[in-house]
Amino acid sequence: MSGNGGGGTSAAADKRPNELLASWFVRSGWSKGELARQVNRRARQVGANHISTDTSRVRRWLDGENPREPIPRILSELFSERFGCVVSVEDLGLRATRPSPSATGVDLPWTGPQTVALLSEFSRSDLMLARRGFLGSSLALSAGPSLIEPLQRWLVPSPPSPQRESEPSAGRRPGRLSRPELELLETTTVMFRKWDAQCGGGLRRKAVVGQLHEVTDLLQEPQPEDTTRRLFKVAAELAQLAGWMSYDVGLQPTAQKYFVLALHAAKEAGDKPLGSYVLSSMSRQMIHLGRPEDALELIHLAQYGSRDCASPRTQAMLYAMEARAYANMGQPGKCKRAVRLAEDTFAEADDWDEPDPDWIRFFSEAELYAENSHSFRDLAYVAGRSPTYAALAEPLMDKAVQLFAADQEHQRSYALNLIGMATVHLLQREPEQSTHYAARAIEAARKVRSERLNTRIRKTIDTAVRDYGDLAEVVSLSEKLATDLPEAAEAV
Numbered sequence: 001m002s003g004n005g006g007g008g009t010s011a012a013a014d015k016r017p018n019e020l021l022a023s024w025f026v027r028s029g030w031s032k033g034e035l036a037r038q039v040n041r042r043a044r045q046v047g048a049n050h051i052s053t054d055t056s057r058v059r060r061w062l063d064g065e066n067p068r069e070p071i072p073r074i075l076s077e078l079f080s081e082r083f084g085c086v087v088s089v090e091d092l093g094l095r096a097t098r099p100s101p102s103a104t105g106v107d108l109p110w111t112g113p114q115t116v117a118l119l120s121e122f123s124r125s126d127l128m129l130a131r132r133g134f135l136g137s138s139l140a141l142s143a144g145p146s147l148i149e150p151l152q153r154w155l156v157p158s159p160p161s162p163q164r165e166s167e168p169s170a171g172r173r174p175g176r177l178s179r180p181e182l183e184l185l186e187t188t189t190v191m192f193r194k195w196d197a198q199c200g201g202g203l204r205r206k207a208v209v210g211q212l213h214e215v216t217d218l219l220q221e222p223q224p225e226d227t228t229r230r231l232f233k234v235a236a237e238l239a240q241l242a243g244w245m246s247y248d249v250g251l252q253p254t255a256q257k258y259f260v261l262a263l264h265a266a267k268e269a270g271d272k273p274l275g276s277y278v279l280s281s282m283s284r285q286m287i288h289l290g291r292p293e294d295a296l297e298l299i300h301l302a303q304y305g306s307r308d309c310a311s312p313r314t315q316a317m318l319y320a321m322e323a324r325a326y327a328n329m330g331q332p333g334k335c336k337r338a339v340r341l342a343e344d345t346f347a348e349a350d351d352w353d354e355p356d357p358d359w360i361r362f363f364s365e366a367e368l369y370a371e372n373s374h375s376f377r378d379l380a381y382v383a384g385r386s387p388t389y390a391a392l393a394e395p396l397m398d399k400a401v402q403l404f405a406a407d408q409e410h411q412r413s414y415a416l417n418l419i420g421m422a423t424v425h426l427l428q429r430e431p432e433q434s435t436h437y438a439a440r441a442i443e444a445a446r447k448v449r450s451e452r453l454n455t456r457i458r459k460t461i462d463t464a465v466r467d468y469g470d471l472a473e474v475v476s477l478s479e480k481l482a483t484d485l486p487e488a489a490e491a492v
Helices: 019-028 032-045 055-062 071-083 112-132 145-155 179-199 205-219 225-248 252-269 272-288 292-305 312-328 332-346 365-382 387-405 411-427 431-445 451-468 472-484
Strands: none
Touching (some): 019 055, 019 071, 145 292, 179 225, 225 272, 272 292, 312 332, 387 411
């Protein structure tokens, strides 16, 4: 059989129409040809070049044929993105290949050696399969109690590890890592983070994963206790960044797995604020996937776990994410309270006695304005496109755009806030102003590789076309999108 991603295992006589898949398909508004094109494009993005789906194959899926992996996972991701919520393989009426415990899930052992082994295994698989296959085919997104409950063990103190020693034991070769080499690893992580902010997740993801794999090799050698802790911290930061870049290019299950492993590494490093930052990244992903209740649980877990050690800047970031969660849950009172707490706590950041770690440096005044404006914008959507909440978002979003315009390091954030401003003007029924900001967002997006950014631009312009399709400015904007952003950024 040709490599077309079909070929279910059930006999034809046993097939029944897949009513669940048909329901999601009809509500998506896609044609069979469009769904086939989406599947083929996503398959190419993740290296599954043998996939070649057509309309007849889609019809057979709707008639009850169960496709082989990675098609079920691709369909799950496509419908999840279309509807803004987690649409599992089972929700689509499809059967998934049972994944291995080491490759999926979040309920992992909270011990140093297992964390190192899982980081090594997963980063190696990512480097190998991202080129030749589909890493996501062996992964499943977790949500609800299956996500939250295992992560609560982050709060449980770890017993001292007998393998952590101030000096290598007799008969074991001491670690070869010198202090300058360790410092170089730490500064390299800072450099990767800058690259991500400037260029998006699509350009340096493999390099970050490769560096993470190298660090896991070092963690498997006997090292002094202080060196081991610093290496776990580097591993946590790299795993978080690999997860963030995966999230940015649309590899959601891969991103979640990296975030979980980053949290484990942060616990081994004894760095609670870093762990809270990882949880905030997971919270942002859950908001993106339409799971604000899960996002709120993750933020509360982060706040509780770092309540006695996080800097004001980190606490302000967590309050801002709490506001985003409440906004998406349609709770304006709690959202506004969290916005005020974010502003008040951020005002104390300059008085903090200790320097902030590099990973929270992104949370600037511009980012504070951006997050709080997006909370009000999200409230406007939940409240039925309320112009009142959009009016609260506009001045904050405008300040964010102005500040990011002068910041050459955070170009993706600049573009995201430009398109955010475009959505605010659409909510205020001001399509001409919206097209102005959307056109600027397209120009900024051409300089980065971020599927998340490109998707937001496309959705915003689709809305403008739907509501104001006969306006000359909207027609021109739609043509500009087709010319300047013809393809989604590829995951690498």
